[in-house]
Amino acid sequence: MKRSPTYNDCLEFLGGERLPAAFVNLDAFDANLGVILKKLEGSAKTLRIASKSIRCIALLKRLLEKGGAAVKGIMGYTVEEAAFLYENGLDDILIAYPSVQAPDMKLLAELTSKGADVSMIADCEDHIRAMGAAGRSAGGELQAVIEVDMGYRPLGDTLVFGVRRSPIRSGEAVLRLARLADRVGGVKVIGIMGYEAQIAGLTDRNPFTKGLNPIKKMLRELSRPDVARRRAGVVKYLAENGLVLRIVNGGGTGSVDSTSRDDSCTEVTAGSGFFCPHIFDYFSNIKLTPAAFFALQAVRAPTADTVTCAGGGYIASGEIGADKLPVPYLPRGGELLAVEGAGEVQTPVVFKRGNKPAVGQPVIFRHAKAGELCERFNELLLIKDNHIVDRVPTYRGDGQCFM
Numbered sequence: 001m002k003r004s005p006t007y008n009d010c011l012e013f014l015g016g017e018r019l020p021a022a023f024v025n026l027d028a029f030d031a032n033l034g035v036i037l038k039k040l041e042g043s044a045k046t047l048r049i050a051s052k053s054i055r056c057i058a059l060l061k062r063l064l065e066k067g068g069a070a071v072k073g074i075m076g077y078t079v080e081e082a083a084f085l086y087e088n089g090l091d092d093i094l095i096a097y098p099s100v101q102a103p104d105m106k107l108l109a110e111l112t113s114k115g116a117d118v119s120m121i122a123d124c125e126d127h128i129r130a131m132g133a134a135g136r137s138a139g140g141e142l143q144a145v146i147e148v149d150m151g152y153r154p155l156g157d158t159l160v161f162g163v164r165r166s167p168i169r170s171g172e173a174v175l176r177l178a179r180l181a182d183r184v185g186g187v188k189v190i191g192i193m194g195y196e197a198q199i200a201g202l203t204d205r206n207p208f209t210k211g212l213n214p215i216k217k218m219l220r221e222l223s224r225p226d227v228a229r230r231r232a233g234v235v236k237y238l239a240e241n242g243l244v245l246r247i248v249n250g251g252g253t254g255s256v257d258s259t260s261r262d263d264s265c266t267e268v269t270a271g272s273g274f275f276c277p278h279i280f281d282y283f284s285n286i287k288l289t290p291a292a293f294f295a296l297q298a299v300r301a302p303t304a305d306t307v308t309c310a311g312g313g314y315i316a317s318g319e320i321g322a323d324k325l326p327v328p329y330l331p332r333g334g335e336l337l338a339v340e341g342a343g344e345v346q347t348p349v350v351f352k353r354g355n356k357p358a359v360g361q362p363v364i365f366r367h368a369k370a371g372e373l374c375e376r377f378n379e380l381l382l383i384k385d386n387h388i389v390d391r392v393p394t395y396r397g398d399g400q401c402f403m
Protein backbone atom coordinates (compact mmCIF):
# COMPACT_ATOMS: atom_id res chain seq x y z
CA MET A 1 0.00 0.00 0.00
CA LYS A 2 1.02 3.62 -0.58
CA ARG A 3 2.38 5.35 2.47
CA SER A 4 -0.10 7.25 4.67
CA PRO A 5 0.15 11.03 4.43
CA THR A 6 2.73 12.62 6.71
CA TYR A 7 2.19 16.02 8.27
CA ASN A 8 4.27 17.60 5.51
CA ASP A 9 2.11 15.88 2.87
CA CYS A 10 -0.97 17.32 4.57
CA LEU A 11 0.58 20.79 4.65
CA GLU A 12 1.11 20.49 0.94
CA PHE A 13 -2.27 19.19 -0.20
CA LEU A 14 -4.24 21.31 2.27
CA GLY A 15 -2.35 24.50 1.35
CA GLY A 16 -4.94 26.94 0.05
CA GLU A 17 -7.91 24.85 1.35
CA ARG A 18 -10.41 26.46 3.65
CA LEU A 19 -10.39 24.77 7.07
CA PRO A 20 -12.10 22.92 8.69
CA ALA A 21 -11.88 20.39 5.88
CA ALA A 22 -12.49 16.63 5.83
CA PHE A 23 -10.47 14.29 3.66
CA VAL A 24 -10.33 10.62 2.79
CA ASN A 25 -7.12 8.89 1.82
CA LEU A 26 -8.31 6.62 -1.01
CA ASP A 27 -5.19 4.47 -0.83
CA ALA A 28 -6.11 3.49 2.74
CA PHE A 29 -9.87 3.32 1.96
CA ASP A 30 -9.27 0.85 -0.90
CA ALA A 31 -6.78 -1.13 1.19
CA ASN A 32 -9.38 -1.46 3.98
CA LEU A 33 -11.87 -2.83 1.45
CA GLY A 34 -9.19 -5.36 0.48
CA VAL A 35 -8.63 -6.39 4.14
CA ILE A 36 -12.37 -6.87 4.72
CA LEU A 37 -12.92 -8.79 1.47
CA LYS A 38 -9.97 -11.04 2.28
CA LYS A 39 -11.77 -12.14 5.45
CA LEU A 40 -14.76 -13.15 3.32
CA GLU A 41 -12.70 -15.01 0.73
CA GLY A 42 -13.87 -18.59 0.19
CA SER A 43 -16.93 -18.08 2.38
CA ALA A 44 -19.45 -17.74 -0.52
CA LYS A 45 -20.89 -14.73 1.27
CA THR A 46 -21.24 -11.24 -0.12
CA LEU A 47 -20.49 -7.99 1.63
CA ARG A 48 -23.30 -5.49 2.26
CA ILE A 49 -22.14 -1.91 2.81
CA ALA A 50 -23.50 -0.05 5.86
CA SER A 51 -24.25 3.36 4.36
CA LYS A 52 -24.62 5.09 7.72
CA SER A 53 -20.88 4.60 8.13
CA ILE A 54 -20.06 6.26 4.77
CA ARG A 55 -22.78 8.88 4.06
CA CYS A 56 -21.33 9.83 0.68
CA ILE A 57 -22.75 8.57 -2.64
CA ALA A 58 -19.43 8.71 -4.49
CA LEU A 59 -17.70 6.54 -1.88
CA LEU A 60 -20.57 4.05 -1.68
CA LYS A 61 -20.31 3.67 -5.46
CA ARG A 62 -16.56 3.28 -5.23
CA LEU A 63 -16.95 0.36 -2.79
CA LEU A 64 -19.51 -1.32 -5.03
CA GLU A 65 -17.36 -0.85 -8.12
CA LYS A 66 -14.02 -1.87 -6.57
CA GLY A 67 -15.58 -4.80 -4.73
CA GLY A 68 -17.15 -6.28 -7.88
CA ALA A 69 -19.31 -9.34 -7.32
CA ALA A 70 -18.06 -9.70 -3.73
CA VAL A 71 -19.93 -6.55 -2.70
CA LYS A 72 -23.69 -6.70 -3.00
CA GLY A 73 -26.20 -4.26 -1.65
CA ILE A 74 -26.45 -1.46 0.84
CA MET A 75 -27.58 -1.55 4.45
CA GLY A 76 -29.41 1.76 4.76
CA TYR A 77 -30.81 3.49 7.81
CA THR A 78 -34.04 5.28 6.84
CA VAL A 79 -36.66 4.97 4.11
CA GLU A 80 -35.93 8.51 2.90
CA GLU A 81 -32.28 7.58 2.60
CA ALA A 82 -33.20 4.46 0.63
CA ALA A 83 -35.19 6.67 -1.78
CA PHE A 84 -32.20 9.00 -2.12
CA LEU A 85 -29.88 6.06 -2.80
CA TYR A 86 -32.26 4.63 -5.39
CA GLU A 87 -32.55 8.02 -7.13
CA ASN A 88 -28.77 7.98 -7.31
CA GLY A 89 -28.64 4.65 -9.07
CA LEU A 90 -28.12 2.32 -6.08
CA ASP A 91 -30.36 -0.66 -5.42
CA ASP A 92 -30.65 -3.77 -3.22
CA ILE A 93 -31.15 -1.76 -0.06
CA LEU A 94 -31.93 -3.32 3.31
CA ILE A 95 -33.17 -0.63 5.69
CA ALA A 96 -31.83 -1.98 8.94
CA TYR A 97 -33.96 0.01 11.37
CA PRO A 98 -37.77 -0.17 11.47
CA SER A 99 -40.34 2.59 11.08
CA VAL A 100 -44.12 2.65 11.10
CA GLN A 101 -44.84 6.33 10.40
CA ALA A 102 -47.19 6.99 7.50
CA PRO A 103 -44.83 9.01 5.25
CA ASP A 104 -42.19 6.26 5.46
CA MET A 105 -44.70 3.53 4.71
CA LYS A 106 -46.00 5.44 1.70
CA LEU A 107 -42.49 6.09 0.39
CA LEU A 108 -41.47 2.47 0.90
CA ALA A 109 -44.51 1.33 -1.09
CA GLU A 110 -43.71 3.86 -3.85
CA LEU A 111 -40.13 2.63 -4.06
CA THR A 112 -41.32 -0.96 -4.30
CA SER A 113 -43.82 -0.03 -7.02
CA LYS A 114 -40.99 1.59 -9.00
CA GLY A 115 -39.20 -1.75 -8.96
CA ALA A 116 -36.60 -1.01 -6.28
CA ASP A 117 -35.27 -4.06 -4.43
CA VAL A 118 -35.73 -2.54 -1.01
CA SER A 119 -36.50 -4.31 2.23
CA MET A 120 -37.00 -3.15 5.79
CA ILE A 121 -36.39 -4.65 9.19
CA ALA A 122 -39.41 -5.73 11.20
CA ASP A 123 -39.54 -7.42 14.57
CA CYS A 124 -43.14 -7.23 15.79
CA GLU A 125 -46.73 -7.41 14.63
CA ASP A 126 -47.01 -3.60 14.43
CA HIS A 127 -44.19 -3.48 11.89
CA ILE A 128 -45.69 -6.25 9.77
CA ARG A 129 -49.19 -4.74 9.88
CA ALA A 130 -47.93 -1.25 8.93
CA MET A 131 -45.92 -2.63 6.03
CA GLY A 132 -48.81 -4.85 4.94
CA ALA A 133 -51.29 -1.94 4.94
CA ALA A 134 -48.89 0.20 2.85
CA GLY A 135 -48.22 -2.64 0.43
CA ARG A 136 -51.90 -3.41 -0.01
CA SER A 137 -52.91 0.20 -0.60
CA ALA A 138 -50.21 0.49 -3.28
CA GLY A 139 -51.25 -2.81 -4.80
CA GLY A 140 -47.83 -4.32 -4.19
CA GLU A 141 -45.87 -6.42 -1.71
CA LEU A 142 -43.28 -4.87 0.62
CA GLN A 143 -40.28 -6.94 1.68
CA ALA A 144 -39.62 -7.48 5.38
CA VAL A 145 -36.46 -8.84 6.98
CA ILE A 146 -36.98 -10.03 10.54
CA GLU A 147 -34.33 -9.03 13.06
CA VAL A 148 -33.43 -11.78 15.50
CA ASP A 149 -31.86 -10.64 18.76
CA MET A 150 -28.28 -11.92 19.08
CA GLY A 151 -27.61 -10.62 22.60
CA TYR A 152 -25.54 -12.90 24.83
CA ARG A 153 -27.38 -14.03 27.98
CA PRO A 154 -25.04 -16.21 30.02
CA LEU A 155 -27.42 -16.05 33.00
CA GLY A 156 -30.74 -15.75 31.25
CA ASP A 157 -32.58 -12.45 30.98
CA THR A 158 -31.00 -10.99 34.13
CA LEU A 159 -27.74 -10.24 32.30
CA VAL A 160 -27.78 -9.23 28.63
CA PHE A 161 -24.68 -8.34 26.62
CA GLY A 162 -25.81 -6.83 23.36
CA VAL A 163 -28.02 -4.07 22.08
CA ARG A 164 -31.70 -3.53 22.82
CA ARG A 165 -33.21 -3.94 19.40
CA SER A 166 -35.45 -6.86 18.67
CA PRO A 167 -37.66 -8.97 20.96
CA ILE A 168 -37.43 -11.89 18.49
CA ARG A 169 -35.20 -14.70 19.77
CA SER A 170 -36.31 -17.89 18.06
CA GLY A 171 -37.21 -19.45 14.75
CA GLU A 172 -40.76 -19.96 16.04
CA ALA A 173 -41.12 -16.21 16.65
CA VAL A 174 -39.83 -15.41 13.14
CA LEU A 175 -42.22 -17.92 11.62
CA ARG A 176 -45.17 -16.38 13.51
CA LEU A 177 -44.41 -13.00 11.90
CA ALA A 178 -43.95 -14.58 8.46
CA ARG A 179 -47.32 -16.34 8.79
CA LEU A 180 -48.91 -13.06 9.90
CA ALA A 181 -47.44 -11.36 6.81
CA ASP A 182 -49.00 -14.09 4.62
CA ARG A 183 -52.36 -13.60 6.32
CA VAL A 184 -52.51 -9.79 6.14
CA GLY A 185 -51.01 -9.54 2.63
CA GLY A 186 -49.07 -6.64 1.12
CA VAL A 187 -45.87 -7.75 2.86
CA LYS A 188 -43.62 -10.79 2.64
CA VAL A 189 -40.77 -11.98 4.86
CA ILE A 190 -37.69 -12.48 2.69
CA GLY A 191 -34.92 -12.84 5.22
CA ILE A 192 -33.54 -12.45 8.72
CA MET A 193 -30.83 -10.31 10.24
CA GLY A 194 -28.92 -11.23 13.39
CA TYR A 195 -26.50 -8.46 14.38
CA GLU A 196 -24.01 -9.54 17.05
CA ALA A 197 -23.32 -6.03 18.41
CA GLN A 198 -21.51 -7.40 21.49
CA ILE A 199 -18.81 -8.71 19.13
CA ALA A 200 -18.95 -6.26 16.20
CA GLY A 201 -19.10 -3.12 18.31
CA LEU A 202 -17.12 -4.02 21.43
CA THR A 203 -13.49 -2.86 21.49
CA ASP A 204 -11.13 -5.12 23.44
CA ARG A 205 -7.90 -3.15 23.11
CA ASN A 206 -9.26 0.23 24.08
CA PRO A 207 -6.73 2.55 25.74
CA PHE A 208 -9.63 4.51 27.25
CA THR A 209 -11.05 1.45 29.08
CA LYS A 210 -7.86 -0.50 29.85
CA GLY A 211 -9.17 -2.27 32.96
CA LEU A 212 -12.20 -3.60 31.09
CA ASN A 213 -10.36 -4.87 28.01
CA PRO A 214 -9.70 -8.45 29.25
CA ILE A 215 -13.35 -8.79 30.29
CA LYS A 216 -14.55 -7.45 26.95
CA LYS A 217 -12.23 -9.82 25.11
CA MET A 218 -13.54 -12.78 27.09
CA LEU A 219 -17.12 -11.69 26.48
CA ARG A 220 -16.55 -11.48 22.74
CA GLU A 221 -14.96 -14.93 22.74
CA LEU A 222 -17.70 -16.54 24.83
CA SER A 223 -20.39 -14.92 22.74
CA ARG A 224 -19.08 -16.06 19.33
CA PRO A 225 -20.14 -19.74 19.50
CA ASP A 226 -23.41 -18.76 21.17
CA VAL A 227 -24.27 -16.41 18.26
CA ALA A 228 -23.27 -18.96 15.63
CA ARG A 229 -25.33 -21.71 17.29
CA ARG A 230 -28.42 -19.56 17.74
CA ARG A 231 -28.36 -17.97 14.27
CA ALA A 232 -27.88 -21.39 12.68
CA GLY A 233 -30.70 -22.80 14.84
CA VAL A 234 -33.12 -20.14 13.59
CA VAL A 235 -32.13 -20.70 9.94
CA LYS A 236 -32.50 -24.48 10.30
CA TYR A 237 -35.90 -24.19 11.95
CA LEU A 238 -37.18 -21.86 9.24
CA ALA A 239 -35.89 -24.13 6.46
CA GLU A 240 -37.59 -27.11 8.08
CA ASN A 241 -40.81 -25.12 8.15
CA GLY A 242 -40.65 -24.07 4.53
CA LEU A 243 -39.70 -20.40 4.90
CA VAL A 244 -37.29 -19.54 2.11
CA LEU A 245 -34.77 -16.90 3.16
CA ARG A 246 -33.12 -14.78 0.49
CA ILE A 247 -31.11 -12.81 3.06
CA VAL A 248 -29.43 -14.01 6.23
CA ASN A 249 -27.45 -10.98 7.33
CA GLY A 250 -24.99 -10.72 10.19
CA GLY A 251 -22.02 -8.84 11.44
CA GLY A 252 -20.28 -5.54 11.27
CA THR A 253 -16.68 -4.48 10.77
CA GLY A 254 -15.67 -5.69 14.24
CA SER A 255 -16.93 -9.22 13.58
CA VAL A 256 -16.19 -9.76 9.87
CA ASP A 257 -13.78 -12.57 10.73
CA SER A 258 -16.25 -14.63 12.77
CA THR A 259 -19.43 -13.75 10.82
CA SER A 260 -17.78 -14.72 7.56
CA ARG A 261 -17.15 -18.21 9.02
CA ASP A 262 -20.77 -18.61 10.07
CA ASP A 263 -22.32 -20.95 7.51
CA SER A 264 -25.84 -19.82 8.26
CA CYS A 265 -25.24 -16.26 6.95
CA THR A 266 -25.55 -15.40 3.27
CA GLU A 267 -23.93 -12.01 3.72
CA VAL A 268 -21.90 -9.88 6.12
CA THR A 269 -22.27 -6.15 6.69
CA ALA A 270 -19.41 -3.67 7.07
CA GLY A 271 -19.19 0.09 6.90
CA SER A 272 -17.00 1.76 9.49
CA GLY A 273 -13.93 -0.23 8.59
CA PHE A 274 -13.46 1.60 5.30
CA PHE A 275 -12.89 4.95 7.03
CA CYS A 276 -11.26 3.26 10.03
CA PRO A 277 -12.12 5.91 12.62
CA HIS A 278 -9.99 5.70 15.77
CA ILE A 279 -12.42 3.34 17.59
CA PHE A 280 -11.43 0.73 15.00
CA ASP A 281 -7.83 0.82 16.24
CA TYR A 282 -9.08 -0.90 19.38
CA PHE A 283 -10.24 -4.24 17.97
CA SER A 284 -7.72 -7.07 18.40
CA ASN A 285 -9.19 -9.09 15.49
CA ILE A 286 -8.85 -6.66 12.59
CA LYS A 287 -6.06 -4.39 11.40
CA LEU A 288 -7.15 -1.46 9.24
CA THR A 289 -5.55 1.79 8.11
CA PRO A 290 -6.86 5.21 9.10
CA ALA A 291 -8.53 6.68 6.00
CA ALA A 292 -10.79 9.56 7.09
CA PHE A 293 -9.61 12.73 8.75
CA PHE A 294 -10.50 16.32 9.40
CA ALA A 295 -8.17 19.30 9.52
CA LEU A 296 -8.67 22.30 11.78
CA GLN A 297 -6.86 25.59 11.63
CA ALA A 298 -4.56 26.37 14.59
CA VAL A 299 -5.65 29.91 15.35
CA ARG A 300 -3.92 30.81 18.60
CA ALA A 301 -1.13 29.65 20.89
CA PRO A 302 -2.20 30.25 24.48
CA THR A 303 0.93 28.60 26.01
CA ALA A 304 4.36 27.55 24.80
CA ASP A 305 3.25 23.97 24.07
CA THR A 306 -0.41 24.50 23.13
CA VAL A 307 -2.28 25.57 20.03
CA THR A 308 -5.99 26.23 19.99
CA CYS A 309 -7.84 25.20 16.85
CA ALA A 310 -11.03 26.67 15.43
CA GLY A 311 -13.90 24.15 15.70
CA GLY A 312 -13.47 20.47 16.47
CA GLY A 313 -16.28 19.48 18.81
CA TYR A 314 -17.34 16.54 16.71
CA ILE A 315 -18.23 14.03 19.41
CA ALA A 316 -19.39 10.54 18.46
CA SER A 317 -22.73 9.08 19.57
CA GLY A 318 -23.18 6.19 21.98
CA GLU A 319 -22.31 5.53 25.60
CA ILE A 320 -20.56 8.60 27.06
CA GLY A 321 -16.79 8.18 27.28
CA ALA A 322 -13.45 9.75 26.41
CA ASP A 323 -13.18 7.38 23.46
CA LYS A 324 -16.02 9.29 21.76
CA LEU A 325 -13.85 12.39 21.34
CA PRO A 326 -11.84 12.92 18.17
CA VAL A 327 -8.10 12.34 18.55
CA PRO A 328 -5.36 14.67 17.29
CA TYR A 329 -3.39 12.68 14.70
CA LEU A 330 -0.82 14.96 13.03
CA PRO A 331 1.61 16.43 13.82
CA ARG A 332 2.41 13.50 16.12
CA GLY A 333 2.19 13.91 19.89
CA GLY A 334 -0.82 16.22 20.14
CA GLU A 335 -3.26 15.62 23.00
CA LEU A 336 -6.61 17.08 23.98
CA LEU A 337 -6.92 18.68 27.40
CA ALA A 338 -9.09 16.68 29.81
CA VAL A 339 -10.72 19.87 31.10
CA GLU A 340 -11.78 21.14 27.67
CA GLY A 341 -11.92 18.17 25.32
CA ALA A 342 -13.04 19.01 21.79
CA GLY A 343 -14.97 22.28 21.98
CA GLU A 344 -17.92 23.68 20.09
CA VAL A 345 -15.85 26.48 18.51
CA GLN A 346 -12.34 25.97 19.91
CA THR A 347 -10.20 22.92 20.61
CA PRO A 348 -6.87 23.28 22.41
CA VAL A 349 -4.20 20.69 21.62
CA VAL A 350 -1.09 20.34 23.73
CA PHE A 351 2.21 19.16 22.21
CA LYS A 352 4.28 18.20 25.26
CA ARG A 353 7.18 16.82 23.23
CA GLY A 354 7.50 19.57 20.65
CA ASN A 355 6.06 19.49 17.09
CA LYS A 356 3.64 22.30 17.88
CA PRO A 357 2.26 23.70 14.61
CA ALA A 358 2.39 27.43 13.94
CA VAL A 359 -0.68 29.63 14.00
CA GLY A 360 -2.35 29.23 10.60
CA GLN A 361 -1.19 25.64 10.12
CA PRO A 362 -3.59 22.67 10.28
CA VAL A 363 -3.96 20.08 13.01
CA ILE A 364 -5.22 16.77 11.62
CA PHE A 365 -7.73 14.74 13.65
CA ARG A 366 -9.52 11.41 13.42
CA HIS A 367 -13.19 11.11 14.39
CA ALA A 368 -14.15 8.34 16.81
CA LYS A 369 -16.79 6.98 14.43
CA ALA A 370 -17.16 6.76 10.69
CA GLY A 371 -20.23 8.28 9.00
CA GLU A 372 -20.90 10.87 11.68
CA LEU A 373 -17.93 12.85 10.40
CA CYS A 374 -19.91 13.50 7.21
CA GLU A 375 -22.68 15.23 9.15
CA ARG A 376 -20.15 17.99 9.86
CA PHE A 377 -18.85 18.57 6.35
CA ASN A 378 -20.40 19.32 2.97
CA GLU A 379 -17.59 17.73 1.01
CA LEU A 380 -14.79 15.25 1.32
CA LEU A 381 -11.43 15.89 -0.32
CA LEU A 382 -10.27 12.65 -1.89
CA ILE A 383 -6.54 12.03 -1.62
CA LYS A 384 -4.48 9.66 -3.72
CA ASP A 385 -0.69 9.46 -3.74
CA ASN A 386 -0.83 12.40 -1.33
CA HIS A 387 -2.61 14.71 -3.76
CA ILE A 388 -6.21 15.89 -3.90
CA VAL A 389 -7.70 14.02 -6.85
CA ASP A 390 -11.37 14.89 -6.37
CA ARG A 391 -13.85 16.51 -4.03
CA VAL A 392 -17.23 14.85 -3.51
CA PRO A 393 -20.36 15.83 -1.57
CA THR A 394 -21.34 14.10 1.63
CA TYR A 395 -25.06 13.47 2.23
CA ARG A 396 -25.04 16.84 3.98
CA GLY A 397 -23.41 18.45 0.95
CA ASP A 398 -26.21 16.93 -1.15
CA GLY A 399 -28.66 18.75 1.15
CA GLN A 400 -29.71 15.52 2.87
CA CYS A 401 -30.17 14.93 6.59
CA PHE A 402 -31.89 11.68 7.38
CA MET A 403 -31.60 11.56 11.17
Ligand SMILES: Cc1ncc(COP(=O)(O)O)c(C=O)c1O
Pocket residue numbers: 050053075096195200250251252253254269270271272273370
Ligand atom coordinates in the same frame (compact mmCIF):
# COMPACT_ATOMS: atom_id res chain seq x y z
C1 LIG B 1 -27.59 -3.82 11.81
C2 LIG B 1 -26.17 -3.39 11.78
N1 LIG B 1 -25.28 -4.14 11.10
C3 LIG B 1 -23.99 -3.81 11.05
C4 LIG B 1 -23.53 -2.68 11.70
C5 LIG B 1 -22.06 -2.45 11.72
O1 LIG B 1 -21.60 -1.50 10.87
P1 LIG B 1 -20.08 -1.03 10.92
O2 LIG B 1 -19.31 -1.94 10.06
O3 LIG B 1 -20.17 0.35 10.41
O4 LIG B 1 -19.60 -1.07 12.34
C6 LIG B 1 -24.42 -1.88 12.41
C7 LIG B 1 -23.93 -0.71 13.13
O5 LIG B 1 -24.51 -0.14 14.00
C8 LIG B 1 -25.77 -2.25 12.46
O6 LIG B 1 -26.68 -1.51 13.14
